Amino acid sequence: MKAARNTVAGALSGLGCVVLLQQFSVLYPTATVAFTGIALGIAVQFGVGALVGRPQRTASTPLSSANVSETPNWHPTHRVPAEGTDAWPEPDASAQPEQRLDGGLDVRIDKAEGGWAHVVCENGWSTWVNGSLLEPRG
């Protein structure tokens, strides 16, 4: 869904750039220029998405679209402690943490395994954290 949105927005904005450049007499839009503009527009959207650090879901933590937190029904159940906490791609303390969650970040516990909690952030990203560190929301 996110990829489709980026693709459509990128293609349209790329085409818009080409139209504006033509309207301002900067370049004449040949078919090649038009297709290049569309392709670059799509690449810009995906590039921006990558630059802002939106991690992809890992294969070990697949989420169906039904329980992804980007849906309007997402409700946080816990909060990351003020000092923040490390996040792992798998419930395995011997592995290197993949991220560090910001203190005060609202999350929803999706499932628990031992002392581990699989949490989903509001933007749909999911990860494993030490469940005992999370603070229940009032």
Added chain:
Amino acid sequence: MRSRRCLASIGLATLASFATIGCRNTPAAASMNGPCTATVNAQDVGALSASSPSDAIRVEKSDTLTAQAQSSGSVGSYRIQLEYAGIRWTVAKGVADNNSWSRDVKVADYARYGAGLYRVHGVSTGAAACDGSVLIRVGGSPFATPAGLVGTGLVALGVANAASMLRRGRKVLLP
């Protein structure tokens, strides 16, 4: 992580490419094919590039464009075509007078939706077939035309989507 860096590289390369496309000078291309000479508003088409904006013939929306062509042989019919993004459509056609033809085209009839650069083709058929093209630069403010407004809207759509990603991205702190 690696894929994210890869995508980031693509994004940066894309921005650089956009800058390159916007700034480079398009190499000059031959604008007349065949044994003909042609003029548009008394300017020799053969001496002008059909791809370089600096060679574009400037007109205003209220102007009338006069296209003339002469061939060394007999010409049957002719067509005047507009080209945009590789798509051509005929805006005028007629029958030549022996080996020459001339036609007036009102710019306002074909540039009512936008300003900027358009490519105009003059195509002759017959014993001495020719295809000549030239860039026309239609004056006027891009923001006062439907095409300019649509282009601005489409760019705004992309900016809004990128801004949305930036806003959401702040909610997860990266290492």
